[in-house]
Amino acid sequence: MTDTTVPAKTPVITIILAVSLALALVGAGLLAFAWRNNTSTIDALRDDVTTLNASLTAAENENTELRSQLSDLEDLYPPRHFASREALLAWLAVAVPGLPEGNSLQRHLDLQELALAQGYIWSIWVDVSQPDITYVGSHVVAGDTVYLVDTTNGAILALHTSPYFIE
Incomplete structure:
Protein backbone atom coordinates (compact mmCIF):
# COMPACT_ATOMS: atom_id res chain seq x y z
CA MET A 1 0.00 0.00 0.00
CA THR A 2 1.10 3.58 -0.65
CA ASP A 3 1.75 6.04 2.13
CA THR A 4 -0.59 9.10 1.76
CA THR A 5 0.76 11.21 4.56
CA VAL A 6 1.61 14.81 3.73
CA PRO A 7 5.26 15.65 4.05
CA ALA A 8 6.30 18.17 6.70
CA LYS A 9 7.15 20.90 4.11
CA THR A 10 3.49 21.37 3.12
CA PRO A 11 2.79 24.23 5.55
CA VAL A 12 5.76 26.24 4.11
CA ILE A 13 4.46 25.80 0.57
CA THR A 14 0.98 26.78 1.73
CA ILE A 15 2.37 29.94 3.34
CA ILE A 16 4.34 30.82 0.18
CA LEU A 17 1.26 30.28 -1.98
CA ALA A 18 -0.88 32.36 0.39
CA VAL A 19 1.64 35.22 0.41
CA SER A 20 1.95 35.05 -3.40
CA LEU A 21 -1.83 35.13 -3.75
CA ALA A 22 -2.05 38.09 -1.35
CA LEU A 23 0.63 39.97 -3.28
CA ALA A 24 -1.13 39.20 -6.56
CA LEU A 25 -4.42 40.52 -5.14
CA VAL A 26 -2.72 43.68 -3.83
CA GLY A 27 -1.00 44.20 -7.21
CA ALA A 28 -4.28 43.71 -9.05
CA GLY A 29 -5.94 46.22 -6.73
CA LEU A 30 -3.21 48.77 -7.34
CA LEU A 31 -3.46 48.25 -11.10
CA ALA A 32 -7.23 48.71 -10.95
CA PHE A 33 -6.81 51.92 -8.91
CA ALA A 34 -4.15 53.21 -11.32
CA TRP A 35 -6.38 52.36 -14.30
CA ARG A 36 -9.33 54.17 -12.74
CA ASN A 37 -7.14 57.16 -11.85
CA ASN A 38 -5.65 57.26 -15.38
CA THR A 39 -9.11 57.04 -16.89
CA SER A 40 -10.21 60.17 -15.03
CA THR A 41 -6.98 61.92 -16.06
CA ILE A 42 -7.56 60.91 -19.66
CA ASP A 43 -11.13 62.22 -19.47
CA ALA A 44 -9.88 65.52 -18.04
CA LEU A 45 -7.28 65.80 -20.80
CA ARG A 46 -9.93 65.06 -23.44
CA ASP A 47 -12.03 67.89 -22.01
CA ASP A 48 -8.98 70.19 -22.19
CA VAL A 49 -8.39 69.20 -25.81
CA THR A 50 -12.03 69.89 -26.64
CA THR A 51 -11.82 73.33 -24.99
CA LEU A 52 -8.56 74.14 -26.77
CA ASN A 53 -9.97 73.04 -30.12
CA ALA A 54 -12.98 75.32 -29.58
CA SER A 55 -10.62 78.20 -28.74
CA LEU A 56 -8.53 77.45 -31.82
CA THR A 57 -11.61 77.43 -34.03
CA ALA A 58 -12.76 80.76 -32.58
CA ALA A 59 -9.28 82.26 -33.13
CA GLU A 60 -9.16 80.96 -36.71
CA ASN A 61 -12.60 82.45 -37.39
CA GLU A 62 -11.51 85.80 -35.93
CA ASN A 63 -8.31 85.67 -37.99
CA THR A 64 -10.34 85.02 -41.15
CA GLU A 65 -12.60 87.98 -40.36
CA LEU A 66 -9.64 90.28 -39.66
CA ARG A 67 -7.90 89.20 -42.88
CA SER A 68 -11.10 90.00 -44.76
CA GLN A 69 -11.25 93.46 -43.17
CA LEU A 70 -7.56 94.04 -43.97
CA SER A 71 -8.15 93.01 -47.56
CA ASP A 72 -11.07 95.45 -47.80
CA LEU A 73 -8.90 98.25 -46.39
CA GLU A 74 -6.02 97.43 -48.72
CA ASP A 75 -8.45 97.53 -51.66
CA LEU A 76 -9.51 101.05 -50.62
CA TYR A 77 -6.06 102.25 -49.53
CA PRO A 78 -3.38 100.01 -50.98
CA PRO A 79 -0.09 100.51 -49.13
CA ARG A 80 2.57 101.39 -51.62
CA HIS A 81 5.96 102.90 -52.14
CA PHE A 82 6.53 106.00 -54.21
CA ALA A 83 6.84 105.02 -57.87
CA SER A 84 10.08 106.91 -58.46
Missing part, protein backbone atom coordinates in the same frame (compact mmCIF):
# COMPACT_ATOMS: atom_id res chain seq x y z
CA ARG A 85 12.54 109.42 -57.08
CA GLU A 86 10.78 112.15 -59.02
CA ALA A 87 7.38 111.16 -57.58
CA LEU A 88 8.81 111.35 -54.05
CA LEU A 89 10.38 114.77 -54.70
CA ALA A 90 7.14 116.08 -56.19
CA TRP A 91 5.17 114.81 -53.19
CA LEU A 92 7.67 116.38 -50.76
CA ALA A 93 7.59 119.70 -52.66
CA VAL A 94 3.91 119.96 -51.74
CA ALA A 95 3.98 118.31 -48.31
CA VAL A 96 7.02 119.88 -46.61
CA PRO A 97 6.09 123.57 -47.04
CA GLY A 98 2.65 122.83 -45.57
CA LEU A 99 4.07 121.38 -42.35
CA PRO A 100 3.65 123.43 -39.20
CA GLU A 101 6.81 124.49 -37.42
CA GLY A 102 7.82 122.06 -34.74
CA ASN A 103 10.57 119.83 -33.50
CA SER A 104 12.18 117.28 -35.76
CA LEU A 105 10.22 114.33 -34.42
CA GLN A 106 6.91 116.13 -34.85
CA ARG A 107 7.74 117.06 -38.45
CA HIS A 108 8.60 113.42 -39.23
CA LEU A 109 5.37 112.25 -37.59
CA ASP A 110 3.35 114.85 -39.52
CA LEU A 111 4.88 113.69 -42.82
CA GLN A 112 4.27 110.07 -41.87
CA GLU A 113 0.63 110.78 -41.08
CA LEU A 114 0.15 112.63 -44.36
CA ALA A 115 1.87 109.87 -46.34
CA LEU A 116 -0.13 107.11 -44.64
CA ALA A 117 -3.37 109.00 -45.28
CA GLN A 118 -2.51 108.88 -48.97
CA GLY A 119 -1.57 105.18 -48.83
CA TYR A 120 2.22 105.52 -48.83
CA ILE A 121 4.53 103.51 -46.60
CA TRP A 122 6.62 105.89 -44.48
CA SER A 123 9.06 104.65 -41.82
CA ILE A 124 10.41 106.74 -38.97
CA TRP A 125 13.36 105.83 -36.79
CA VAL A 126 14.53 107.38 -33.55
CA ASP A 127 18.06 106.86 -32.22
CA VAL A 128 18.50 107.64 -28.53
CA SER A 129 21.81 105.85 -28.09
CA GLN A 130 23.62 109.10 -27.23
CA PRO A 131 22.69 110.50 -23.80
CA ASP A 132 22.23 114.13 -24.89
CA ILE A 133 21.40 113.71 -28.58
CA THR A 134 18.35 112.22 -30.25
CA TYR A 135 18.45 111.49 -33.96
CA VAL A 136 15.20 111.21 -35.91
CA GLY A 137 14.88 110.20 -39.53
CA SER A 138 12.48 108.98 -42.17
CA HIS A 139 13.20 106.18 -44.57
CA VAL A 140 11.06 106.02 -47.66
CA VAL A 141 11.19 103.66 -50.64
CA ALA A 142 10.84 105.23 -54.07
CA GLY A 143 11.27 102.97 -57.08
CA ASP A 144 14.06 100.59 -56.15
CA THR A 145 15.87 102.84 -53.67
CA VAL A 146 15.58 103.63 -49.96
CA TYR A 147 15.88 107.36 -49.27
CA LEU A 148 16.56 109.35 -46.12
CA VAL A 149 14.25 112.39 -46.03
CA ASP A 150 15.18 115.78 -44.59
CA THR A 151 11.94 117.22 -43.19
CA THR A 152 13.22 120.79 -43.06
CA ASN A 153 13.62 121.25 -46.82
CA GLY A 154 12.38 118.06 -48.49
CA ALA A 155 15.84 116.98 -49.62
CA ILE A 156 16.47 113.26 -50.00
CA LEU A 157 19.57 111.12 -49.79
CA ALA A 158 19.76 107.72 -51.48
CA LEU A 159 20.79 105.07 -48.96
CA HIS A 160 20.38 101.73 -50.67
CA THR A 161 19.22 100.37 -54.02
CA SER A 162 17.69 96.94 -54.40
CA PRO A 163 15.52 95.31 -57.07
CA TYR A 164 13.44 93.75 -54.31
CA PHE A 165 11.69 97.06 -53.56
CA ILE A 166 9.92 97.12 -56.91
CA GLU A 167 6.26 96.22 -56.49
Whole structure:
Protein backbone atom coordinates (compact mmCIF):
# COMPACT_ATOMS: atom_id res chain seq x y z
CA MET A 1 0.00 0.00 0.00
CA THR A 2 1.10 3.58 -0.65
CA ASP A 3 1.75 6.04 2.13
CA THR A 4 -0.59 9.10 1.76
CA THR A 5 0.76 11.21 4.56
CA VAL A 6 1.61 14.81 3.73
CA PRO A 7 5.26 15.65 4.05
CA ALA A 8 6.30 18.17 6.70
CA LYS A 9 7.15 20.90 4.11
CA THR A 10 3.49 21.37 3.12
CA PRO A 11 2.79 24.23 5.55
CA VAL A 12 5.76 26.24 4.11
CA ILE A 13 4.46 25.80 0.57
CA THR A 14 0.98 26.78 1.73
CA ILE A 15 2.37 29.94 3.34
CA ILE A 16 4.34 30.82 0.18
CA LEU A 17 1.26 30.28 -1.98
CA ALA A 18 -0.88 32.36 0.39
CA VAL A 19 1.64 35.22 0.41
CA SER A 20 1.95 35.05 -3.40
CA LEU A 21 -1.83 35.13 -3.75
CA ALA A 22 -2.05 38.09 -1.35
CA LEU A 23 0.63 39.97 -3.28
CA ALA A 24 -1.13 39.20 -6.56
CA LEU A 25 -4.42 40.52 -5.14
CA VAL A 26 -2.72 43.68 -3.83
CA GLY A 27 -1.00 44.20 -7.21
CA ALA A 28 -4.28 43.71 -9.05
CA GLY A 29 -5.94 46.22 -6.73
CA LEU A 30 -3.21 48.77 -7.34
CA LEU A 31 -3.46 48.25 -11.10
CA ALA A 32 -7.23 48.71 -10.95
CA PHE A 33 -6.81 51.92 -8.91
CA ALA A 34 -4.15 53.21 -11.32
CA TRP A 35 -6.38 52.36 -14.30
CA ARG A 36 -9.33 54.17 -12.74
CA ASN A 37 -7.14 57.16 -11.85
CA ASN A 38 -5.65 57.26 -15.38
CA THR A 39 -9.11 57.04 -16.89
CA SER A 40 -10.21 60.17 -15.03
CA THR A 41 -6.98 61.92 -16.06
CA ILE A 42 -7.56 60.91 -19.66
CA ASP A 43 -11.13 62.22 -19.47
CA ALA A 44 -9.88 65.52 -18.04
CA LEU A 45 -7.28 65.80 -20.80
CA ARG A 46 -9.93 65.06 -23.44
CA ASP A 47 -12.03 67.89 -22.01
CA ASP A 48 -8.98 70.19 -22.19
CA VAL A 49 -8.39 69.20 -25.81
CA THR A 50 -12.03 69.89 -26.64
CA THR A 51 -11.82 73.33 -24.99
CA LEU A 52 -8.56 74.14 -26.77
CA ASN A 53 -9.97 73.04 -30.12
CA ALA A 54 -12.98 75.32 -29.58
CA SER A 55 -10.62 78.20 -28.74
CA LEU A 56 -8.53 77.45 -31.82
CA THR A 57 -11.61 77.43 -34.03
CA ALA A 58 -12.76 80.76 -32.58
CA ALA A 59 -9.28 82.26 -33.13
CA GLU A 60 -9.16 80.96 -36.71
CA ASN A 61 -12.60 82.45 -37.39
CA GLU A 62 -11.51 85.80 -35.93
CA ASN A 63 -8.31 85.67 -37.99
CA THR A 64 -10.34 85.02 -41.15
CA GLU A 65 -12.60 87.98 -40.36
CA LEU A 66 -9.64 90.28 -39.66
CA ARG A 67 -7.90 89.20 -42.88
CA SER A 68 -11.10 90.00 -44.76
CA GLN A 69 -11.25 93.46 -43.17
CA LEU A 70 -7.56 94.04 -43.97
CA SER A 71 -8.15 93.01 -47.56
CA ASP A 72 -11.07 95.45 -47.80
CA LEU A 73 -8.90 98.25 -46.39
CA GLU A 74 -6.02 97.43 -48.72
CA ASP A 75 -8.45 97.53 -51.66
CA LEU A 76 -9.51 101.05 -50.62
CA TYR A 77 -6.06 102.25 -49.53
CA PRO A 78 -3.38 100.01 -50.98
CA PRO A 79 -0.09 100.51 -49.13
CA ARG A 80 2.57 101.39 -51.62
CA HIS A 81 5.96 102.90 -52.14
CA PHE A 82 6.53 106.00 -54.21
CA ALA A 83 6.84 105.02 -57.87
CA SER A 84 10.08 106.91 -58.46
CA ARG A 85 12.54 109.42 -57.08
CA GLU A 86 10.78 112.15 -59.02
CA ALA A 87 7.38 111.16 -57.58
CA LEU A 88 8.81 111.35 -54.05
CA LEU A 89 10.38 114.77 -54.70
CA ALA A 90 7.14 116.08 -56.19
CA TRP A 91 5.17 114.81 -53.19
CA LEU A 92 7.67 116.38 -50.76
CA ALA A 93 7.59 119.70 -52.66
CA VAL A 94 3.91 119.96 -51.74
CA ALA A 95 3.98 118.31 -48.31
CA VAL A 96 7.02 119.88 -46.61
CA PRO A 97 6.09 123.57 -47.04
CA GLY A 98 2.65 122.83 -45.57
CA LEU A 99 4.07 121.38 -42.35
CA PRO A 100 3.65 123.43 -39.20
CA GLU A 101 6.81 124.49 -37.42
CA GLY A 102 7.82 122.06 -34.74
CA ASN A 103 10.57 119.83 -33.50
CA SER A 104 12.18 117.28 -35.76
CA LEU A 105 10.22 114.33 -34.42
CA GLN A 106 6.91 116.13 -34.85
CA ARG A 107 7.74 117.06 -38.45
CA HIS A 108 8.60 113.42 -39.23
CA LEU A 109 5.37 112.25 -37.59
CA ASP A 110 3.35 114.85 -39.52
CA LEU A 111 4.88 113.69 -42.82
CA GLN A 112 4.27 110.07 -41.87
CA GLU A 113 0.63 110.78 -41.08
CA LEU A 114 0.15 112.63 -44.36
CA ALA A 115 1.87 109.87 -46.34
CA LEU A 116 -0.13 107.11 -44.64
CA ALA A 117 -3.37 109.00 -45.28
CA GLN A 118 -2.51 108.88 -48.97
CA GLY A 119 -1.57 105.18 -48.83
CA TYR A 120 2.22 105.52 -48.83
CA ILE A 121 4.53 103.51 -46.60
CA TRP A 122 6.62 105.89 -44.48
CA SER A 123 9.06 104.65 -41.82
CA ILE A 124 10.41 106.74 -38.97
CA TRP A 125 13.36 105.83 -36.79
CA VAL A 126 14.53 107.38 -33.55
CA ASP A 127 18.06 106.86 -32.22
CA VAL A 128 18.50 107.64 -28.53
CA SER A 129 21.81 105.85 -28.09
CA GLN A 130 23.62 109.10 -27.23
CA PRO A 131 22.69 110.50 -23.80
CA ASP A 132 22.23 114.13 -24.89
CA ILE A 133 21.40 113.71 -28.58
CA THR A 134 18.35 112.22 -30.25
CA TYR A 135 18.45 111.49 -33.96
CA VAL A 136 15.20 111.21 -35.91
CA GLY A 137 14.88 110.20 -39.53
CA SER A 138 12.48 108.98 -42.17
CA HIS A 139 13.20 106.18 -44.57
CA VAL A 140 11.06 106.02 -47.66
CA VAL A 141 11.19 103.66 -50.64
CA ALA A 142 10.84 105.23 -54.07
CA GLY A 143 11.27 102.97 -57.08
CA ASP A 144 14.06 100.59 -56.15
CA THR A 145 15.87 102.84 -53.67
CA VAL A 146 15.58 103.63 -49.96
CA TYR A 147 15.88 107.36 -49.27
CA LEU A 148 16.56 109.35 -46.12
CA VAL A 149 14.25 112.39 -46.03
CA ASP A 150 15.18 115.78 -44.59
CA THR A 151 11.94 117.22 -43.19
CA THR A 152 13.22 120.79 -43.06
CA ASN A 153 13.62 121.25 -46.82
CA GLY A 154 12.38 118.06 -48.49
CA ALA A 155 15.84 116.98 -49.62
CA ILE A 156 16.47 113.26 -50.00
CA LEU A 157 19.57 111.12 -49.79
CA ALA A 158 19.76 107.72 -51.48
CA LEU A 159 20.79 105.07 -48.96
CA HIS A 160 20.38 101.73 -50.67
CA THR A 161 19.22 100.37 -54.02
CA SER A 162 17.69 96.94 -54.40
CA PRO A 163 15.52 95.31 -57.07
CA TYR A 164 13.44 93.75 -54.31
CA PHE A 165 11.69 97.06 -53.56
CA ILE A 166 9.92 97.12 -56.91
CA GLU A 167 6.26 96.22 -56.49
